[in-house]
Amino acid sequence: MKKVSYSCGLDAAMDVVGGKWKALILWHLHAEPLRFGELRRRVGxxxxKMLTQQVRELERNGVLHREVFEQVPPKVIYSLTEFGQTLNAALEPLGEWGHRHMETIEAMPRD
Structure with a gap:
């Protein structure tokens, strides 16, 4: 496995949570563990396919825990690990900033 080095802490954090969906997945798992279908509905x-890819990456990085219940149909529940909870806590101020500035952000020109 290749060792990765980062230029700063933000670089390291973005490697784990970067992209459009991962922070939203973490946000929706902060209150309670969720089944795959419920998580997909909440993320919207x-x-x-993308949700599967993103939860696999988060699980591989130790942020999510995937628990499979052997039943028919299979039941899979995702929850935050302790490591994931610390990451979610770090994202909280960013979410608050976004909430405070939502109107300004919505008014920004888009390509």
């Missing part, structure tokens, strides 16, 4: 706009 994410395809099943």
């Amino acid at each position: 706009g994410i395809s099943e």
